[in-house]
Amino acid sequence: SYVMTQPPSVSMAPGKAASITCEGHNIGGKSVHWYQQKPGQAPVLVMYRDNDRPSGIPERFSGSNSGNTATLTISRVEAGDEADYYCQVWDSSSDHVVFGGGTKLTVL
Amino acid sequence: EVQMVASGGGLVQPGESLRLSCIASGFTVNINYMHWVRQAPGKGLEWVSVLYSGGGTYYADSVKGRFTISRDDSKNTLYLQMSSLRAEDTAIYYCATVVAAIDGLDVWGQGTMVTVSS
Numbered sequence: 001s002y003v004m005t006q007p008p009s010v011s012m013a014p015g016k017a018a019s020i021t022c023e024g025h026n027i028g029g030k031s032v033h034w035y036q037q038k039p040g041q042a043p044v045l046v047m048y049r050d051n052d053r054p055s056g057i058p059e060r061f062s063g064s065n066s067g068n069t070a071t072l073t074i075s076r077v078e079a080g081d082e083a084d085y086y087c088q089v090w091d092s093s094s095d096h097v098v099f100g101g102g103t104k105l106t107v108l
Numbered sequence: 109e110v111q112m113v114a115s116g117g118g119l120v121q122p123g124e125s126l127r128l129s130c131i132a133s134g135f136t137v138n139i140n141y142m143h144w145v146r147q148a149p150g151k152g153l154e155w156v157s158v159l160y161s162g163g164g165t166y167y168a169d170s171v172k173g174r175f176t177i178s179r180d181d182s183k184n185t186l187y188l189q190m191s192s193l194r195a196e197d198t199a200i201y202y203c204a205t206v207v208a209a210i211d212g213l214d215v216w217g218q219g220t221m222v223t224v225s226s
Contacts, residue, residue, distance in 0.1 A: 001169075033212035035153070042202055042219055043145075043153065048212035055208065086153050088212070095166045097143065097155035 002091040004100040011106040018077045020103045022070040022087030030089045032070040034063060037102075038083045046085075047072055074105075082107045110134035110215055112186075112203050117220035124193055124224075130186040130203030130217050137179045140206055142186045143213060144177060146199035146222075156201070157188065171197075193224045 004024040012018035022032065032050050035043035046057050050065040060075045074081055087100040116128040128144070130137075144156040157167045157177040165177050176189040186203050200221050204213040 031211060035213075037153075042216040043204075043213075044216075045209055045212045045214040048209050048214070052210075054212075054214050084152075088153075096168065097145075097158065099145075099153040099155060102152040 001094050001096060002089065002098045004087055004089065004098060006085075006087060006100040006103045008101070009104045009106065011108055012077045013108045014078060015076055017073060017075045018081075018105060020072045020074075020085050020087075020105065022072075022100045023068055024070075024089070024100075025068060027068055027070050027089065028066045030065075030091075032063070032065050033088045034072045035086045035088065036081075036083045037086065043086065077105075077107055079107050081105060110207050112205070112215060112217035114201065114203050114217035114220040117201065117222045119223045119225065120193055121226050122194060122224055125189070125191040126193065126222060128188040128190070128201055128203075128220055128222070130188075132184050132186065132205075135205075135207050135215075136181070137184050137186050137205075138181050142177075142179065143204045144175075144186075144188045145202045145204055145213075146197075147202070147219075148196075148199040151199075154199070159186065190222070193222075195224050198222060198224050 034047040036046045037043040047063040051063040086102045114130045142159045159177045174192045178187045200219040202219045203217040207215045
């Protein structure tokens with residue numbers, strides 16, 4: 001089955017840019033979605049189809065996907081961005097949804 | 109308002125069964141696809157199952173043969189029938205779908221906790 005690897009944690013100071021990566025074999029050929037999950041809450045979609053933002057998601061969130069790495073970038077990180085972030089794809093070979101292991105973003 | 113409310117979780121013993129429900133409002137459950145996703149305590153998200161509008165279903169290998177996803181259009185409700193439950197099935201179970209975002213899962217239920225323990 002398809003596997004995606006995320007760094008367990010990323011830390012960044014407020015006002016700086018934070019990038020969270022999601023590595024997978026030829027992930028550039030897939031459509032990647034990203035979710036933000038705060039403690040005790042359900043996940044929230046923050047990026048779909050690599051780089052499209054759902055309504056209500058700040059422009060500070062952007063995405064890219066090429067080769068073996070997809071990236072979610074949060075420019076000008078704020079304290080409220082502190083959360084777990086998950087990448088997700090549809091693996092057509094197995095007809096399964098696959099999530100990355102998640103990355104905890106800490107705002108210093 | 110577009111939302112989903114999950115229910116049916118609880119404490120069960122290994123080997124027992126449980127049925128989760130997810131009532132949708134603001135949209136119909138027979139659109140596109142409806143998913144169940146779970147999260148074990150302190151762990152990441154794990155996809156469980158999907159039900160397509162045409163009735164097709166798929167399951168994670170970890171639950172295949174034990175869980176059944178279904179819906180009742182008249183009640184606008186999604187279900188997850190879980191049988192032969194194991195300790196490793198202990199998790200918060202979320203229902204999720206896409207309504208406005210074209211792709212991805214942009215509507216999630218609040219989750220319902222299932223604990224499998226003797």
